[in-house]
Amino acid sequence: MRHTIVMTGASGGIGGIAAEHILRRSPGAHLLVVARGSSGARLAAELAAGGHTVSHVSADLGSLESVRSAATEIRDRLDGGGLPPLRAFVGNAGTQYTNALTEGPDGFESTFAVNVLANHLFVRLLQDRFTAPARILITASDTHFGDFKHNMGMVPGPLWKYPDVLARTAAFPRAHTTAAGRTAYSTSKLATIYLVHEYARRLPTGIDAVTYNPGFVPGTGLARNAGPLSRFAMRRVLPLMALTPFANSCGVAGRHLADVVLGATEAPTGSYVDRGSAARSSEESYDPQRERELWDAAERFTAAHTRSAPQSPSR
Numbered sequence: 001m002r003h004t005i006v007m008t009g010a011s012g013g014i015g016g017i018a019a020e021h022i023l024r025r026s027p028g029a030h031l032l033v034v035a036r037g038s039s040g041a042r043l044a045a046e047l048a049a050g051g052h053t054v055s056h057v058s059a060d061l062g063s064l065e066s067v068r069s070a071a072t073e074i075r076d077r078l079d080g081g082g083l084p085p086l087r088a089f090v091g092n093a094g095t096q097y098t099n100a101l102t103e104g105p106d107g108f109e110s111t112f113a114v115n116v117l118a119n120h121l122f123v124r125l126l127q128d129r130f131t132a133p134a135r136i137l138i139t140a141s142d143t144h145f146g147d148f149k150h151n152m153g154m155v156p157g158p159l160w161k162y163p164d165v166l167a168r169t170a171a172f173p174r175a176h177t178t179a180a181g182r183t184a185y186s187t188s189k190l191a192t193i194y195l196v197h198e199y200a201r202r203l204p205t206g207i208d209a210v211t212y213n214p215g216f217v218p219g220t221g222l223a224r225n226a227g228p229l230s231r232f233a234m235r236r237v238l239p240l241m242a243l244t245p246f247a248n249s250c251g252v253a254g255r256h257l258a259d260v261v262l263g264a265t266e267a268p269t270g271s272y273v274d275r276g277s278a279a280r281s282s283e284e285s286y287d288p289q290r291e292r293e294l295w296d297a298a299e300r301f302t303a304a305h306t307r308s309a310p311q312s313p314s315r
Helices: 014-024 039-048 064-079 112-131 180-201 221-225 228-243 250-262 288-308
Strands: 003-008 029-035 052-057 086-091 131-141 207-213 271-276 277-279
Touching: 003 014, 003 112, 003 131, 003 288, 014 029, 014 039, 014 250, 029 039, 039 052, 064 288, 086 112, 086 250, 112 131, 112 180, 112 288, 131 180, 131 250, 180 207, 180 288, 207 250
Parallel strands: 003 029, 003 086, 029 052, 086 131, 131 207, 207 271
Antiparallel strands: 271 277
């Protein structure tokens, strides 16, 4: 049966490998990739090789207006019959900065804007266009545990604060440092889990929401905003850790991501999928009060963009 899967973060790393698996294993899938500028057209052409059905929509995930425009285009194409029924949204794109001072065009700290608000806006603008059974997947990270077992001392654990503080620059001590940027990252991944718990409560029956943790995957583009030494280590040195139990290769992590998207991994709505199976996330990640507060804040932060979206057509 033909269906549409919308995916961010498909241009490389685990997302690129997952996209290839999805297309190979689900012949009826129309994969719609969301990417910045002209890179989307190139990516769609590469993934379409071999007769797969792939299209693209352009978006800068750091801009809520750009996300709104992309989601509106997807809605219009679904409503006009240009896309088959929507069955999945995969929010795999993520970013990490070398400070906690980078501000996006909407006035939000950029890590929070890309890793949290962009996904939330996509979910809210597309939720009434899903055809059940459908799945929303947001990529999380085991950095949200904040302990050496999961972070190996490389990324500080999350430092939760009220969402109105987290959404702005300088939310963390020594905001100009790499440590603050990494704290913003781990905290944003904790926020992702909180929002998925709320989606599981609030979305209609038949639309599941899960988070996926690929584990430590060296060699991805996550360090693209880091300094030259860190980028070199991520590309050339740390990939050797994939040969140990402490890390995953891009190939394994990408296959696991595709498994979750395609439903091959059993994961009830609200689940945290750790690599290849549903597991329990950190104790801190189960906090209904924080989940409601973050939902309310994300609704406020994105309200101007959800109000301007076209209403659902009469059926």
